Amino acid sequence: MEKVRVGFIGCGGNGRGHLKRVLGFPDVQVVALADPDPEALKLATELEPRLKDVPKFSDYREMLEKVEMDAVEISTPHTLHYEQIMASLEKGLHVLTEKPMVCRSEHAEEVIAKAEEVGKVLMISYQRHFSPAFRFLRNYIRSGELGEIQFVSALQAQGWYWMAKGTWRQVLSLSGGGQLNDSGS
Template identity: 35%
Template sequence: MKTIQAGIIGCGTIAKFRHLPEYDQEKGVTIKAVCDLNKERAEGYAKEFGATAYTDFEKLLEDDEIDVVSICTPNALHAPMTIKALEKGKHVLCEKPMATGSEEAQAMIDAAKKAGKLLMIGHNQRYTPSAQKARELLQSGALGKVFSFRTTFGHDGPEGWSVEGKDTWFFNKDMAFIGALGDLGVHKTDMMRYVLDEEFTEAAAMVETLVKKADVDDSAVCLLKSESGVIGTMTASWTYNAQEDNSTVIYGEKGMLRLEDDPTDSVILQYATGEKIKYELGGIQTNDEDGQVNSDVIHQFITAVREGKPSPISGEEGKKSLEVILAALESNQTKSIVKINS
């Protein structure tokens, strides 16, 4: 089995807790290089994983032995760095949100096609046991016709876990482009698209900065409608100070499905008759140090690269989830219901 050589561009929190340890755990994969503008940080991880440290990502991309790269940089850098990596013949795993707009996202997709390389977007909530089980139950007809849902992702903000603390790039619009809606909301739009197995067609939203000293949003509430007429709410917030909330409830003709809404049971199927079926499937990833369970994204990425399979979460999929967020932003600006680009 040929060893796959990996490079990680951006050595912040997501690299520390997800990409670096998960590449390291993957059989037949070696971390060949790491890159960060903070030289000390890059050198620290290089020493830990036996890699070469860079502060210039383009120099890392010149290494012909590197097969795959992870883009773990601020959102505004995702598209340009991904495109350059693809042009250099690397397979790319890019963190979410994949881009700052539709044109950027499409340029990434086009670059992957032109290079003949795999582009995967790191929407890890698809791989949580609760999302996998919910999709399975809905497709089996366990809930009957789905009517509506509510889903949320909130915590007390990135400053508590970002390597930059209160000076984190997440609060800088030039680097982040968007706040909680892009950081957390895009997770839920992607997860709901996956679980419902259909697209959203319309969005309405209120997007605000309520608490944080930032020029991006820290709170967003969105109303979404799917192509089959399912309506629901999606909330993203950096103002949930008591504890993280990553819960979803789906309502249908036979009852309701609760995901990550109970401390023990990841999924609860509750019928209108009162019967309950509980599934204890293991915890979802959280931003706490003891909540960093394997996300399966790296494994899926490496497997697809090694076996020449299509991207598990393609650029096209990432773009569809991004379009929901872009429509929500437009809705907030225009104070109207916005049709989502398909």
């Protein structure tokens, strides 16, 4: 079986977490890294000796032009997703993007239409959708055993403000919104 060749757009903390997990799959090969921050690229490279010789780019567009790959993983500030997804799909690549997929409903419609047009997978990397507890609950509700659901109350206690202090997540032009837009998507 040929390995799936993946390029990473965004090598910050979250991107490095994804990178570490992807490197554990024997049928995946990381073929390029892109991030405008040289320190993020350096830290990503230090994760794994296999990444030492992988091409690194400060601009993802250059990576898309120069490297043969099958897919990209996008882990960047939210308002950048739309442009990065569209550019990747236009290159004929499958896309796994961090949540939220995009920040505007018309952009969501456009990227979905583009993925369908080019016949590529566009998937959002949600935190909880595939975790066992949430899957169990979804299946239990769908089974009808609980009857008709009349009301749901949920609480998410997360020190989000302090965790994100001083980062792009608190810059509206990059985050596209606050905690609800981020963890609530």
